[in-house]
Amino acid sequence: MINLAQKDISHTFGKFIVTAMGVGMLLGIVLIMIGVYRGMIVDAESLLTDINADLWIVQEGTIGPFAEASRIPEDLKDSLKAVPGIDKSAAITFQNIQLPKKTKPVRVVAVGFNPFGDINPLNLTRIIAGRNINKSHYEIVVSAKTGFKLKDKIPLGRNIYNVVGVTKGTVSSSGDPLIFISLKDAQELQFSYSNNRIRNDRYRGIKNIESHIANAIIATVKAGYSAELVAQHINETQYKSVFTYQQQHTILVKNVVETASKQIGLFTAILVVVSTIIIALIIYTMTLEKIKEIAIMKLIGIPNSMIIKMIVQETLLLGLLAFVFGNIFSHLIYSKFPKRVVLEAPDALSLFFVILIASILASFIGVKKVISADPSTAIGG
């Protein structure tokens, strides 16, 4: 039996491929957009997951360093050790800084931690060159996204820092690249003022006592203790806000990236709808374009089933090709995006099915129209 779809496609092969590529690019853009959305959520959780602390102790009345400013005395990490159930604890700082660079300063989030402390917030598996910092001063680990390399020298504040390690994929909750420095350096950068200001303050009787401040104390809980109960205990005895890992996670996803992710999410949803409509229209038009040939087929007596088979086969093939092109396209360009784009197979598959169903529906509407037309229209009256 003659396969009409195959014959029709090979007759207009170039046009068919170009259409598939066009539809594919549209799908690719939708895939990228879904990836941007996914990437945002992954980025938001990334640092929290890397640090992997059971408890976050922050300034009373605040919800933690990811959502708002929090200041807490560094030495709380020591007194916490007396709390039953606490295993390890460490002070940690976060601050936005600009790394000077010839072309354009790079905006990063600096994580300050004690390299000799109990908890290491740097996920060592992310180091692609060099090592973690192991001196109290002037060592820095940077994310590869910053563009700095091992052994580069970066002037920050009053000092020059040596790049001792490079990481891949370390990002702040808002997707900015991370750098890691020692707690002491971080405190100096964050809390020390200029000489003039110090002199001025001294005259006014103010002493800079802030250099032993951190943004949060992170702690782990011994096996057999419930993080919630320990958190409650600290909250009652220390007059601090305490959050478990889960609570911080919720805060991140709910408070910090919610608006942004809703924004991107809504945009993605609209993009999916719009491209579905566009693709459906393309398929519909493709079907209607064949109205003349189909009318002739009907006139000479070709059954509807053969005509429908032809249209559906062409639609399926177009969808499949477009899907392949879309995936190639999105995988070619996704790494060029400055922030993380996460392409996941299930997303691609669901999109494929949405588009496929829309296309088949569209072709059916087209076919219905074509089939219900009077066959004598084929001969023009």
Place this chain on the structure above:
Amino acid sequence: MSTQSIKVENLVKTFGQGENSINVIDGASFSVEKGELVALIAPSGAGKTTLLMMIGCVQEPTSGQIYLGDEKVYDNKWLTRETRKIRREKIGFIFQAHYLIPFLTVLENVTLLPQTNGKSKLEANTKAMELLTYFDIADKAHSMPSSLSGGQNQRVAIARALANNPEIILADEPTAALDLTRSIDVVKMLKKIAIDQNVAVIMVTHDEAMLPLCDRILKIDNKKVISVATKEITSV
């Protein structure tokens, strides 16, 4: 088995309804024998195509009866839901333009219907090649219709109409796009087919030169179908 291939009784066709309705055919009765080539003439707009399309089970009449072969297909309504099956199995259409399917080769165009009707590819191809050879166009079997001339395509279209061994051939101005010699060739061919394959052929034509080649002439006159003799033709 009767020799009658087409019988039409009291056929009426009215387009539209109410005040805007146009009554095109009103009580046409005639029949065509197997092996007969009949010309159908009438001025433009008189309803020749409409009549052909009704016999071909393409357009539904308003009332009347149509018999194709031994089968009564229309009696004030279609007697089968599958009018397309009747078309596919009994009727070969030839039109003024060739109406070949542009994405199929000449050979595929000719074999499409027989294959749809369950003939094997080999069987269909053999028969098609015979027909194409008969119409002197076998060397174009694997070409696309777009690369053939109008006359060549018209011969392919005739081959397509015959490929399925139809009982009836309905030809609507098959020679209108051809020059005189080609036209005469085509009509002679139709006559030969009518005899060789015992097929009833109705051919609509505006070309007086074709009439002497036909067995009989039918004319739509005053919304009815009448028989006329060749010498009575003054204008068509």
